[in-house]
Amino acid sequence: MNAQDPFRELLNQHRRRLSVYLRALLPAKAQAETAFQETVSRLHQQIRQAPKTKFAQWSENIARQVALERRRHQNPLPFSDDLFRQLADTIGPLLDRLEHYHGQFAEILERLPPPEREFLRRRHELELTAEQIGLTEERPASVVSRDLTLLHATIVSSLNEEVPLGPPLPGGAMDLGRLSDQLLDGTINGDGRLILETLLLADAPSQAHYLRHVALECELNWRYRGEPGLPMATLNRHLSTREKWVTIAFATTFLVVLAFVTFVVGNRLNAW
Numbered sequence: 001m002n003a004q005d006p007f008r009e010l011l012n013q014h015r016r017r018l019s020v021y022l023r024a025l026l027p028a029k030a031q032a033e034t035a036f037q038e039t040v041s042r043l044h045q046q047i048r049q050a051p052k053t054k055f056a057q058w059s060e061n062i063a064r065q066v067a068l069e070r071r072r073h074q075n076p077l078p079f080s081d082d083l084f085r086q087l088a089d090t091i092g093p094l095l096d097r098l099e100h101y102h103g104q105f106a107e108i109l110e111r112l113p114p115p116e117r118e119f120l121r122r123r124h125e126l127e128l129t130a131e132q133i134g135l136t137e138e139r140p141a142s143v144v145s146r147d148l149t150l151l152h153a154t155i156v157s158s159l160n161e162e163v164p165l166g167p168p169l170p171g172g173a174m175d176l177g178r179l180s181d182q183l184l185d186g187t188i189n190g191d192g193r194l195i196l197e198t199l200l201l202a203d204a205p206s207q208a209h210y211l212r213h214v215a216l217e218c219e220l221n222w223r224y225r226g227e228p229g230l231p232m233a234t235l236n237r238h239l240s241t242r243e244k245w246v247t248i249a250f251a252t253t254f255l256v257v258l259a260f261v262t263f264v265v266g267n268r269l270n271a272w
Contacts (some may be wrong), residue, residue, distance in 0.1 A: 009146060124220040
């Protein structure tokens with residue numbers, strides 16, 4: 001087994017965790033997915049600096065740097081620099097229970113009535129907007145959005161009862177969840193963004209609840225559109241210093257032999 005195999009195994013074990021961490025810091029789905037690819041690439045480049053323990057903390061530090069760099073190209077920012085730092089500092093430890101969260105999610109989803117599962121499928125697999133769903137069902141988009149908010153809140157509440165993720169649900173959890181969902185799907189307006197910032201700043205229970213909704217959004221995307229894959233095409237193993245010198249020595253020897261053979265053959269041809 002080469003040095004890359006355990007690295008890929010570690011990445012595979014932490015890919016969901018990294019995806020949720022990045023989505024919490026970069027709520028826009030496309031931004032978070034691009035940042036995930038970049039993070040994996042950087043982790044691989046620094047594979048020989050990877051610690052033998054605390055891989056999650058090490059990889060999240062690199063993911064945080066990637067997210068910080070990508071924020072420089074976002075306008076408007078999803079939240080302030082202060083809130084970014086708070087989330088980056090506090091949500092990592094909460095993700096320790098994410099695998100249990102992932103396992104329980106499938107069971108809770110299966111317990112939902114078929115119409116609610118179909119509602120989630122249309123929203124997250126077909127990626128239909130509330131307006132599009134409302135047109136097909138002859139319902140106002142506002143009602144569709146309300147029903148989706150209630151459904152998400154029900155799932156989050158059930159998940160938290162069976163797999164507690166951080167402090168108890170805060171007061172106003174419904175409104176906080178609604179605004180979190182809007183931030184994640186890109187429909188939040190300026191006033192909503194300001195209210196969400198106010199609710200989350202320096203409030204650990206609210207930040208934990210935001211993370212629950214981020215985790216739910218990721219779980220729904222993975223369920224209906226596939227889990228985050230590792231960009232293995234970018235994981236071409238970098239040679240160690242020793243391997244580079246061996247390669248150079250081999251190439252040099254090959255060139256010397258080739259020159260010698262060319263010289264001998266050339267002399268013989270001239271002799272003829």
